[in-house]
Amino acid sequence: MARVTIAGMALFDFELINVDPSTSARRGRFLTSHGAVETPLFMPVGTRATVKGVLPDQLRSLGAQVVLANTYHLFLRPGSDLVREAGGLHAFMNWDRAILTDSGGFQIFSLADTLKLSDEGVKFRSIVDGAWHFWSPEDNMRIQEDLGADIIMQLDQCPPYPAEKEFVATAVKRSADWAARCKAAHRREDQALFGIVQGGVHLDLRLESIERLGEIGFPGYGIGGYSVGEPHELMLESLAPVCAALPADRPRYLMGVGNPTTILEAIAAGVDMFDCVLPTRTARLGTAFSSEGRLNLRNARFARDFGPLDGACACSTCTQYSRAYIRHLVNTKEMLGAMLLSLHNLHYLLDLTAQARAALEAGTFGEFLSAWRGSPACDDY
């Protein structure tokens, strides 16, 4: 790990600022070459080096600290060599704050219709043109170094749900082996490489995964293999012991989870980082997070509702546009509908996590979570 320091902080060292007395929630901070990252945080997803329908300037205004991009999609188009030639993802997509790339493992296993898996690596077909590609963990590191994100993820095997326990156990072992190979192959000191915990809904396998990864040692840990179809309660149940088993002095990143209530419950369980396509994907479908719970703007009851999308929200959409107007845009498939709802939904999660950070600083996270659980907004999990 690089020992670069800025203002007394070493690059990627995780500073615990505050620990909640009533839950396992933590207020933390770590440094990247593109600024400090304050946790807990939500990271908007820009799969193909763009958060759909949102300009980088707008993401800055919304307070986004880290944007996630996808190695699988960018490897296929425009190609990681092209991104490297462009000066890396930051220059390519005009984003000067931190970037995280996932390894693409999840996409290979969930998107590809056919793949050939071995201990050596994974052979998969492109969803773009059907061409075969092979990735070893070492190949994947080289690609993510070309993309040049601040935080990169190990190549892992993410089993679906349901899956035979035997199958999940094999995935845990293989992912741990690949974690070690990724670490050995990774060269860029300005990037943090995170290991990924697997094990599905089996706590013993999760703990085995954590033990293996801990032996290798990483500056942060992804918690993968959740939100793949398992009952919601199973995830929340196992999350607390998983977090407890992870080192306290490293950030914990629950991959692909973004419902408001799930984020807050996971923070209470000890998670520090989140990403999800939910705010922008649901926006394109015409739905909005709100203090009243999820709103479907296609609903006829909004046709003549000239009030704000969410009266409790201070975002640029809620202060300037009516439900009736947004419904009109959604109904007529106008781009602006998806744009306004994306801005609102991203604000909603970025503001929610900012509120969680403030409550942790004030030592009132327990009350904050209780109030949330009693609110209509809590229905959105």
Add this chain to the structure above:
Amino acid sequence: MARVTIAGMALFDFELINVDPSTSARRGRFLTSHGAVETPLFMPVGTRATVKGVLPDQLRSLGAQVVLANTYHLFLRPGSDLVREAGGLHAFMNWDRAILTDSGGFQIFSLADTLKLSDEGVKFRSIVDGAWHFWSPEDNMRIQEDLGADIIMQLDQCPPYPAEKEFVATAVKRSADWAARCKAAHRREDQALFGIVQGGVHLDLRLESIERLGEIGFPGYGIGGYSVGEPHELMLESLAPVCAALPADRPRYLMGVGNPTTILEAIAAGVDMFDCVLPTRTARLGTAFSSEGRLNLRNARFARDFGPLDGACACSTCTQYSRAYIRHLVNTKEMLGAMLLSLHNLHYLLDLTAQARAALEAGTFGEFLSAWRGSPACDDY
């Protein structure tokens, strides 16, 4: 006409600030309830009360003075009564500068698969649900009063090209009759009602149309029935005598024309106002206006071009993003591609007309036009 005055100017009175000595171009100004309008100008089109892919704040930053919306589309969805209840188009779409609505005549005649036309009005089928609707000129005025734009257009009959001269002559007469009925029915003094010149490519019919409209008297004149399929040269040839026959002290609005060179040539012929979907529609198709002529960003030659979209352009797209990145967005059908190209293309035409105004003020429009005609950008007409 209303005699409201602001700072010594009467609402909708057209002030001629400067007339070019070498062409028929004019630098003018008129007042609306939502601010002064400086001519010549280009008006971005927001068909369904939204300029596709662009936020009102961005339109303001781009210097848009007037946005056009479409009576036909808004009548069908969300309905003009709903827009009235919202407080009119300005409140509905969050645009506090001037708005112009066309009457919908053009759409009825170009979009509807079936229609029944009589001197009384026009019966047409909705493109949304196939329902029949009937508009008299009086109905159309009531609808446009509900929408509440600053400038509204008479209901007219817009013949296609080619059409029998007899047919075009009938359309001229009917449009003039409807112009008189529109004026008689129109009540809102905060709106300017423009007549529309028809006559296709027949100068004698154009002059007859102008004479009829002049007898009725309007604060401004649309020049319709161009850009409907006729050879480009035919339009430019007849435009100068048409403008010359129109009263000098009224703004002239060439409807639906937006190619850079055509705009400048039409300004030289005496046109003051333009609108077109071209900047946003071509943006969604992946093409950009530029000082080098039109660029198709799908072209493989841009794949590794890390320079700006147009090196001569100062817009937010050209100063922040590369051709390679925009090509990637266009190739992967990302919304941001259409958004960035829309912002650039709108800037291009708004800046071009601002340059024309500045040249007219400086008395150098002739030189400005000559320089344009000799530039690679001139190919875009």
